[in-house]
Amino acid sequence: MDSPVIRFQGAKKIYPMSGETVEALKGVDINIYSGELVAIMGPSGSGKSTLMHIAGLLDSLTEGKYWFDGEDVSFISRDQQADIRNKKIGFIFQSFNLLARCTAQENVELPMLYQRPAPSNLHQKSMEALRMVGMENRSSHLPSQLSGGQQQRVAIARALINDPTLIMADEPTGNLDTKTGKEIMNTLAALHKNGITVIIVTHDHEVGQATQRRIFLRDGLIEKDEKQAQVSGLIVS
Ligand SMILES: Nc1ncnc2c1ncn2[C@@H]1O[C@H](COP(=O)(O)OP(=O)(O)OP(=O)(O)O)[C@@H](O)[C@H]1O
Numbered sequence: 001m002d003s004p005v006i007r008f009q010g011a012k013k014i015y016p017m018s019g020e021t022v023e024a025l026k027g028v029d030i031n032i033y034s035g036e037l038v039a040i041m042g043p044s045g046s047g048k049s050t051l052m053h054i055a056g057l058l059d060s061l062t063e064g065k066y067w068f069d070g071e072d073v074s075f076i077s078r079d080q081q082a083d084i085r086n087k088k089i090g091f092i093f094q095s096f097n098l099l100a101r102c103t104a105q106e107n108v109e110l111p112m113l114y115q116r117p118a119p120s121n122l123h124q125k126s127m128e129a130l131r132m133v134g135m136e137n138r139s140s141h142l143p144s145q146l147s148g149g150q151q152q153r154v155a156i157a158r159a160l161i162n163d164p165t166l167i168m169a170d171e172p173t174g175n176l177d178t179k180t181g182k183e184i185m186n187t188l189a190a191l192h193k194n195g196i197t198v199i200i201v202t203h204d205h206e207v208g209q210a211t212q213r214r215i216f217l218r219d220g221l222i223e224k225d226e227k228q229a230q231v232s233g234l235i236v237s
């Protein structure tokens with residue numbers, strides 16, 4: 001079998017809080033393999049976002065080990081984290097996080113700018129990413145001129161721009177109505193069909209139903225890790 005894209009062993013995260021500490025992850029073991037579509041679920045405060053931030057190299061473990069794409073990243077520096085993140089991970093957040101003064105296309109291009117690409121290559125790649133999410137005809141719109149679902153599509157295109165190994169989404173449908181949320185899930189499912197590994201943090205059981213694997217957290221521990229052969233269709237009515 002391939003080595004996992006994400007491998008946690010005894011992962012703990014302890015936040016210091018004015019004299020006290022909060023143990024947000026209490027020792028979790030997880031392997032996520034290339035090509036999986038995984039939902040991370042569980043009640044508020046169970047550690048979902050903490051796990052996603054650490055898996056996405058936005059934060060580090062307090063104890064335990066983490067391997068990303070076969071590399072031990074448990075104790076790497078912030079610069080090394082940023083380097084891997086920029087090259088290999090695309091993020092999608094509940095609140096879209098688009099820059100208000102930049103067009104859809106400029107927002108999509110942002111993560112690529114660090115690599116100083118040739119402008120023609122930049123424009124070609126960003127249009128390609130916008131096309132993948134069905135937004136090529138809105139490339140010069142500002143975020144304020146787009147619906148919530150369209151803004152989230154632009155954010156997905158931005159996550160795709162560096163050809164990531166992994167896409168991580170934290171409550172990607174949390175600010176959207178049910179129908180738009182389903183459309184966004186369909187977009188993520190389509191990316192997964194194209195071979196991208198996708199991890200979605202969600203409260204929404206319907207979103208969970210659409211993934212092949214669901215990992216349930218409770219109080220910083222894994223409560224259940226289920227695989228389902230039959231994935232419910234996400235046909236938008
Ligand atoms: N930066 C921080 N400093 C201190 N404590 C934190 C910090 N971030 C999270 N926590 C605590 O860690 C625990 C897990 O938080 P986390 O944000 O991972 O939960 P979550 O499962 O994402 O919840 P939600 O569904 O509400 O988003 C909570 O008890 C929270 O209060």
Ligand SMILES: [Mg+2]
Binds near residue numbers: 048049050
């Ligand atoms: Mg959260």
